Amino acid sequence: MLGGGLAGTYLSLKLKERFPGIEVIVFEKEKNPSGLLRTEIINGHVFDTGGSHIIFSRNREILSEMLSYLGNNIVRHKRDTRILIDGEFVKYPLENHIYMLKPEDRAEAVIGFVRVLLKRAKMPKWHPKNLLEWITMFFGDGMANLYLIPYNEKIWKRRLTEISADWVYKPGRLPIPHWEDVLKAAVGIPTEGYVEQSTFYYPKTGGIQAFYEGIRKRAEHQGVKFLNSTYVREIKERNGKWAINGKYVVDKVFSTIPLAELTYALDAPDDVIKAAQDLDYNQLLVIGVALKRQTPHSYHWVYVPDRKIIFHRYAYISNYSPENSPPGRGSILIEVTIPRTRKLTDEDVLNIKEQAIEGLIDLEIIKPSDIAFVKCWYNKYGYPVYTLGHERARSKVFDYLESIGIESVGRWGSWHYWNMDRVLMAVRELLSRVSSNLHEQE
């Protein structure tokens, strides 16, 4: 198994559960596995270093399995998240709460929405060519300009015409506004939107890594071996088997590492490597701010479309669990995306960190004297970006992997903007697809 994040660890566990007789080894480049689900606890402040993570799923069976890895170590929440628009903390999702907008913004939002509703009715075969079209044709100019366009430009760091709209249709990804909800919201009646996430769960202690550790411990208990601090740089076929880094010989390779890294290690044909390199992504800086006092709001996280502010979202992570900060104190987690083409120097990181803190101060969320300490974490792979050639590039890489019998899955192993539940589902799908072959090999 290549990669010891959620996908690699969960797939290893499931393989061992189904085929107890086989040996499963996880090759992980970091000293401690966990991938994006890492947590650091500093002076009692809990920070999830891969950004704000919560546990939710529309799939009840998957959700209950996810929670089973935490036992009693769980806090349940009713989501209270906001979008900061013109100084107002408007409840998320916007389309269900437009009554919280200033009257002129509210009017723009409703007029824009009704206009595109009428327009789409006359275009039954319409399909969006890119994300910008999807946003404007489903939400209308009012909501698009107030929130969706500036917010999405900030998170994706690309022109929205360069981003495909196909992924937004995937179940559970982005909520599509329902006309009855929007009209109710216009007259002041709130409704619940993006319901699969409206209740969510979080580990009581240990941050999001506690969820990962539940899976890892079960995998180790089943006999999965972890080879940490082992960067996979070479995978070579030898007489029907695979040699990893010229040292470990295995019968079958499952991969969850980023597709480009996999194709380099395989020394794949140039056109396949080129396709894997075309799969785009954003890097991610996560900035943790420990406060000497409690957070100013009880919200969970806040979306910030304001273009003057460097971050797109911040989370009051101390509101996720009473154990996430010392009594009487609070913690904030800020997320900043960076296009992959930008090479970050230490000075850049320092600048971004400073701008992020200034952003919180400008928005009057904190005062400089509130800060106990600040820490920053870099994630090379943060968000897969669905550029227009995404599906073509993926197919090219997967055709090649299929031809040599290597399976790849996970956020980077499939190159999809997947939450944890979707990763688990994809692992299950993969397992049922390959199970009969593995049976023969056992």
Ligand SMILES: Cc1cc2nc3c(=O)[nH]c(=O)nc-3n(C[C@H](O)[C@H](O)[C@H](O)COP(=O)(O)OP(=O)(O)OC[C@H]3O[C@@H](n4cnc5c(N)ncnc54)[C@H](O)[C@@H]3O)c2cc1C
């Ligand atoms: C900001 C942010 C917020 C999120 N919020 C949520 C949320 O609220 N809820 C939710 O369900 N999901 C959320 N997610 C998604 C979630 O983090 C992912 O779905 C999940 O962690 C992906 O796991 P993975 O194993 O596929 O990838 P990763 O966690 O990236 O694991 C890949 C592993 O491969 C290793 N690796 C890479 N290259 C090599 C190599 N050459 N050799 C050996 N090892 C290698 C890495 O070190 C890593 O451990 C969020 C993601 C982000 C970025």
